[in-house]
Amino acid sequence: MSISYLNTENIERSEDGVEYHPLIPFLPENARVLFLGSFPPQRKRWCMDFYYPNFINDHWRIEGEVFFGDKNHFVDLEAKRFKIDEIIAFCQEKGLAFFDTSTAVRRLQDNASDKFLEVVEPTDINALIQQLPHLRGIVTTGEKATETICAYFGISEIPKVNTSVALNSPLLLYRLPSSSRAYPLSFEKKVEAYRRCLNLFY
Numbered sequence: 666m667s668i669s670y671l672n673t674e675n676i677e678r679s680e681d682g683v684e685y686h687p688l689i690p691f692l693p694e695n696a697r698v699l700f701l702g703s704f705p706p707q708r709k710r711w712c713m714d715f716y717y718p719n720f721i722n723d724h725w726r727i728e729g730e731v732f733f734g735d736k737n738h739f740v741d742l743e744a745k746r747f748k749i750d751e752i753i754a755f756c757q758e759k760g761l762a763f764f765d766t767s768t769a770v771r772r773l774q775d776n777a778s779d780k781f782l783e784v785v786e787p788t789d790i791n792a793l794i795q796q797l798p799h800l801r802g803i804v805t806t807g808e809k810a811t812e813t814i815c816a817y818f819g820i821s822e823i824p825k826v827n828t829s830v831a832l833n834s835p836l837l838l839y840r841l842p843s844s845s846r847a848y849p850l851s852f853e854k855k856v857e858a859y860r861r862c863l864n865l866f867y
Contacts, residue, residue, distance in 0.1 A: 669714040683785050686768045690793060691716065691753075696762035697801045697866045699793065703779045703809040704767045713749040716763040717844065720745055723852060724806070724844035725752060730856045731863060732759070759867075764793060766805070766813035779809035790817055794836070801835060802866045807843045814838065827858050829865075839865070 675685035687705060700716070710719045717724035725747050729738030732755070739748050739755075756763070769786035794800060805811040815823050820838075824830050829839040839862050842850050850858075 671714050682771045683769050684772065685786075686765060686788075688714070688716065688764075690762075690764040691756065692762045692764075692793065692796050693757045693760055694797075695757075695760040695799055696797045697760045697799055698863065699762040699764070699797060699800055699803045700806060701763075701788075701790070701803060701810055701814060702765045702806050703813065704765050704770045704782055707772070707775075712746040713752075715747075715749050715752060718747070720747070721846055722844055723846060723855065726852070727844055727856050727859050728755075730852075731860045736852070760799065762793075762797060762800075764788060766790070766810045766817070779807050782809055784809075784813055787813055787817055790814060794833075802829075802837045802839055802862075803832065804839050804841055804862060806841050807845070807848075811840050827861070837865070 670689045670691060672687055672689050676687050679685050684704075687708065702716070705711075705716070706719050712718055712720040725739040726736040729740070730736045739752050741748055766788050767782070767784045767786065768788050771783040771785055772781060773783055774781040790803075803814070805814060811823055818832060820830060824838065824840045826840055826842050829837045832838050841862055842848055842855055842858055844855065
């Protein structure tokens with residue numbers, strides 16, 4: 666039976682067009698990297714109850730290629746799902762944490778595009794950091810997430826893709842290209858970018 670990280674209380678209280686974050690923060694105590702996206706897609710697009718749940722998002726294919734040389738390492742091709750138990754075990758072992766920069770949003774259109782997300786309640790990122798004593802890097806994977814975290818920390822110049830800015834020493838904020846297939850960059854170049862970033866922290 667697959668592990669679930671659903672926050673059922675938040676799902677039940679979403680109302681008036683406001684969606685509260687449907688997942689519990691995934692914060693392994695040994696985490697060195699915290700991935701912060703913007704907000705999960707609508708649940709009808711999920712294939713598992715975990716981060717980057719959309720089967721056509723390539724995040725877990727990129728991780729598979731970076732760490733195992735196999736883009737399908739975390740993919741159940743027959744069922745068209747990701748292997749959630751293997752993903753969670755891997756992230757716990759490797760020290761990869763996940764949450765998002767918004768805890769409540771409104772979708773201005775009926776899709777998963779960050780461009781049409783209105784941030785109602787930004788995440789208390791310092792509260793996450795305080796639970797991760799070994800954290801070395803916060804990684805954003807999209808423009809909306811990067812803008813939101815920069816506003817949170819009072820950073821006026823938003824970093825470009827594949828660059829970083831210093832937060833509280835020795836913590837870095839690193840912006841990666843989105844793993845969405847809508848982002849105009851080849852899979853191979855995304856893998857190269859993620860590998861270069863993760864090599865900074867391991």
